[in-house]
Amino acid sequence: MEIQDLLSQTSKLPNVPDVVRELVVALNNPNANYSDISKKVSQDQTLSLKILRLVNSAHFGLSRKVSSIDEATVMLGMQRLKTLVIASGFAGSVKEVEGLDIKQFWSESFRVATLARWFAEKTDKVDPDIAFTAGIIHNIGRLLLHLAQPNRAKAIQTLIEESNVGRTEAEMERLGFTSQDAGKALLDMWNFPSELGESIKQHKKPLAHTDAQPLSAILNLACFVNASVREKRDEESVKESFPVDVALLAGVAPDVINELGVALTLESGLESLAE
The missing domain is CATH 1.10.3210.10 (Hypothetical protein af1432)
Known part of the structure; x- marks a missing residue:
C-alpha cells in the first residue's frame, strides 16, 4: 500500500475550514494579516459559536460575557485566540x-x-x-x-x-x-x-x-x-x-x-x- 492511496480519497480527508488552514500557514509569517483572518472566523458561524462557548466557559474566567470574535480578540489577545481557532477547526473536522x-x-x-x-x-x-x-x-x-x-x-x-x-x-x-x-x-x-x-x-x-x-x-x-x-x-x-x-x-x-x-x-x- 502507498500513502497516496490514503490521500487520494479526498472525500474521506478531515474537513478542516480554510480559515484554519490559513492560520496554520501564517504561524511562521510575522507579517500575517490576523485582522483579516479574524473576520473570516466571524463569518464561519459554526466555528465562531464553538469558540465563543469555550471563551465564556469557567476555564477562562473572564469578567464579562463575550459575544463576538472581535471581543474575544480584545479579551484574550490574538495569540491566544488563534490557537483556539486552530484547535476548534481540527476538532470539528470529522464527526465520527x-x-x-x-x-x-x-x-x-x-x-x-x-x-x-x-x-x-x-x-x-x-x-x-x-x-x-x-x-x-x-x-x-x-x-x-x-x-x-x-x-x-x-x-x-x-x-x-x-x-x-x-x-x-x-x-x-x-x-x-x-x-x-x-x-x-x-x-x-x-x-x-x-x-x-x-x-x-x-x-x-x-x-x-x-x-x-x-x-x-x-x-x-x-x-x-x-x-x-x-x-x-x-x-x-x-x-x-x-x-x-x-x-x-x-x-x-x-x-x-x-x-x-x-x-x-x-x-x-x-x-x-x-x-
Missing part, C-alpha cells in the same frame, strides 16, 4: 470515525498540545504557538488511516493487542509506512509549514534522525508526559524515566525534571471542542 473514540482522540491531542506549549515556553528554540499546533495534529496520520482505511486500522490494532508489538512495528508490517509518515504527507499536501510535517514524522524517535528538529523533541516530551498521565504513573517514576537527551535536543534544561509534577496536572480546558 470508525474504530476510534474521537472524543478521547481529541482530548489527548489537546493535552499533548498544552504540554508541548508548556515545554516550548522553556526553550528559545521552538515557538510556543507552533508547538501547540503541532501537538493538536501530531496524530493526524492515525486519524487519516481510520478515515480512509478503517479495516486496516482495525487490523493494526488487533496485531498490537494480540502480538504485543508497538504501533510503529505493526503499521510497518500492515502498511509499509507509519501513521507519522502519512501525517507528514497530508500536511505537505495542505502546504503547511515544513517544520510541522517534519516534526510529526520524527517525534516518535527524534534522536534517530540526523536532521532532528527541536520541535519533534518537544512533541516527544509532550507525548511522554501524556502517556504517563494516561497510564496513571506516579511522579517519581516519571522523573526516573524522563528522556533527558530528548530535552537537550529541544533546548529544555534538564532541571525541568523538578517541574514535572506541574506538567502531570496540566489541563487543556478544550475538551468541549470535541463534543
Whole structure:
C-alpha cells in the first residue's frame, strides 16, 4: 500500500475550514494579516459559536460575557485566540470515525498540545504557538488511516493487542509506512509549514534522525508526559524515566525534571471542542 492511496480519497480527508488552514500557514509569517483572518472566523458561524462557548466557559474566567470574535480578540489577545481557532477547526473536522473514540482522540491531542506549549515556553528554540499546533495534529496520520482505511486500522490494532508489538512495528508490517509518515504527507499536501510535517514524522524517535528538529523533541516530551498521565504513573517514576537527551535536543534544561509534577496536572480546558 502507498500513502497516496490514503490521500487520494479526498472525500474521506478531515474537513478542516480554510480559515484554519490559513492560520496554520501564517504561524511562521510575522507579517500575517490576523485582522483579516479574524473576520473570516466571524463569518464561519459554526466555528465562531464553538469558540465563543469555550471563551465564556469557567476555564477562562473572564469578567464579562463575550459575544463576538472581535471581543474575544480584545479579551484574550490574538495569540491566544488563534490557537483556539486552530484547535476548534481540527476538532470539528470529522464527526465520527470508525474504530476510534474521537472524543478521547481529541482530548489527548489537546493535552499533548498544552504540554508541548508548556515545554516550548522553556526553550528559545521552538515557538510556543507552533508547538501547540503541532501537538493538536501530531496524530493526524492515525486519524487519516481510520478515515480512509478503517479495516486496516482495525487490523493494526488487533496485531498490537494480540502480538504485543508497538504501533510503529505493526503499521510497518500492515502498511509499509507509519501513521507519522502519512501525517507528514497530508500536511505537505495542505502546504503547511515544513517544520510541522517534519516534526510529526520524527517525534516518535527524534534522536534517530540526523536532521532532528527541536520541535519533534518537544512533541516527544509532550507525548511522554501524556502517556504517563494516561497510564496513571506516579511522579517519581516519571522523573526516573524522563528522556533527558530528548530535552537537550529541544533546548529544555534538564532541571525541568523538578517541574514535572506541574506538567502531570496540566489541563487543556478544550475538551468541549470535541463534543
